[in-house]
Amino acid sequence: MACALVTGGVRRIGRAIAQELASLGYDLAIHYHSSSASAERLRVQIQSQGRTCKIYQANLERDRDILNLLARVKADFQDLEVLVNNASIFEPATIKNTEMELFDRHLAVNLKAPFFLIRDFARFVGTGNIINIIDTRMSKNDYTYAAYTLAKKSLADLTSMAALELAPDIRVNGIAPGFILAPEGASQDYLDKLKQKLPMCQQGNVKQICQAMIYLLENDFVTGQLLFVDGGQHL
Ligand SMILES: NC(=O)c1ccc[n+]([C@@H]2O[C@H](COP(=O)([O-])OP(=O)(O)OC[C@H]3O[C@@H](n4cnc5c(N)ncnc54)[C@H](OP(=O)(O)O)[C@@H]3O)[C@@H](O)[C@H]2O)c1
Numbered sequence: 001m002a003c004a005l006v007t008g009g010v011r012r013i014g015r016a017i018a019q020e021l022a023s024l025g026y027d028l029a030i031h032y033h034s035s036s037a038s039a040e041r042l043r044v045q046i047q048s049q050g051r052t053c054k055i056y057q058a059n060l061e062r063d064r065d066i067l068n069l070l071a072r073v074k075a076d077f078q079d080l081e082v083l084v085n086n087a088s089i090f091e092p093a094t095i096k097n098t099e100m101e102l103f104d105r106h107l108a109v110n111l112k113a114p115f116f117l118i119r120d121f122a123r124f125v126g127t128g129n130i131i132n133i134i135d136t137r138m139s140k141n142d143y144t145y146a147a148y149t150l151a152k153k154s155l156a157d158l159t160s161m162a163a164l165e166l167a168p169d170i171r172v173n174g175i176a177p178g179f180i181l182a183p184e185g186a187s188q189d190y191l192d193k194l195k196q197k198l199p200m201c202q203q204g205n206v207k208q209i210c211q212a213m214i215y216l217l218e219n220d221f222v223t224g225q226l227l228f229v230d231g232g233q234h235l
Contacts (some may be wrong), residue, residue, distance in 0.1 A: 001051075002128075003077035005029040005070070007060070007113070008087025010039040012181050013133065016206035017084055017213060018042065024214070026082065027052040029073040033059055033087065052077075060087055060113035061105050070120035081128040082217065083121045085114035085155075088133070088148075090183065095146045103147045110151035111158070118162050118172070127169045129217055132159050133209075136178040136230035156226055163224030171223040173216040178230025180204045199232030 009018040009030040015038075018030050028046050032039040032055060039055040046053035054076055058065040074080055089109045093102055114132055121130060137145065138152040156174055163172040179198065182191050195203055212227045228234050 001025045001027055002079045002081035003027040003029055003052075003073075004082035004084065005031065005073050005080060005117075006084040006086055007031040007069075007117070008033070009084070010035045010042050010055070013177065013206055013209055014084075014086040015042060016210055017086060017133075018046070020210040020213065021082065021084075022046045022049055022051045022053070024217075025051075027077060027079075029054055029056060029077055029080070031056045031058055031069060031087065033057070061108045066108075066113045066116050067120075070117055070124060074124050080121075080125050083117060083125075083128070083130045084133065084213070085117060085130070086133040087113065090145065090148050092145050093147060094143050098147055106147035106151050110148065111154050114155055115158060118158070118166075122162075122166050122170060125170075128171075130162065130166075130170060130172045131213055131216055132156075132172070132174040134159070134174045134176045134226065136176045136228055136233045138176060138226075139228075139234040159226060160224045167223055171216075171220065173223060174226040175209060175212045175216070176226055176228045176230060176234065177209055178204055178228070178233040180206060180209060180229075198230075199235060202231060204229060204231055 004021045004026040006018045008014040010032045043053045043055050058069050089106050134156050135152045137149050138156045142149050159174040208229050212229045
């Protein structure tokens with residue numbers, strides 16, 4: 001069976017995506033940054049499902065780590081077919097309060113890494129599917145997460161640009177989640193208020209993100225799409 005690479009794939013949404021791909025029959029190349037114990041547990045769990053699974057540590061703030069990742073995976077899995085750019089940094093700062101270090105980290109992990117992983121997928125794999133995990137915030141101008149939001153806006157544009165350049169061999173699509181998993185440490189009060197602001201008045205879940213991914217993987221006439229899975233938040 002073909003292999004899928006998921007960045008930031010051992011916790012939260014990335015973990016659900018990796019598990020879903022394993023149950024669809026893919027072998028898994030799972031990237032992580034700091035969650036080594038979770039990565040090892042997930043590797044064992046996916047292998048017990050009868051799939052091959054390897055884990056790859058990389059700090060996607062570093063150019064060298066970005067540039068090595070796809071080559072490392074391709075050396076182990078000649079049949080790499082899917083790339084899911086999921087890893088992300090999400091830290092608040094208005095423009096006024098943004099230090100260059102925070103800006104650079106957000107742009108590196110949330111835009112530069114996906115850009116060069118897409119490039120290397122095109123160079124070294126040549127056919128298949130790429131899915132970029134974006135954010136419904138890309139449709140607004142939330143200056144309280146200025147660097148994050150700008151990186152995700154650019155990732156949405158990169159999705160369209162890459163879809164055009166890489167067709168017909170590689171389809172490139174995006175998923176824009178809304179409120180799926182609360183930031184760690186968020187209070188119940190904050191979460192309840194957030195839900196009430198959404199048209200669908202509810203929190204989403206990782207299953208809905210996986211359903212979007214399956215649709216994008218299976219429908220081979222769809223490329224350059226950004227699928228909002230956000231309870232109408234972008235409206
Ligand atoms: N949570 C939501 O409701 C929501 C809403 C909208 C959009 N999204 C998007 O959906 C995706 C997943 O969301 P999430 O909340 O599950 O993500 P998350 O927990 O904030 O981060 C995902 C992973 O990114 C990895 N990462 C962080 N810094 C890194 C670095 N310097 N180098 C390499 N990897 C790094 C981490 O890996 P380690 O754990 O190994 O360090 C982490 O597990 C993200 O792209 C996010 O922007 C999520």
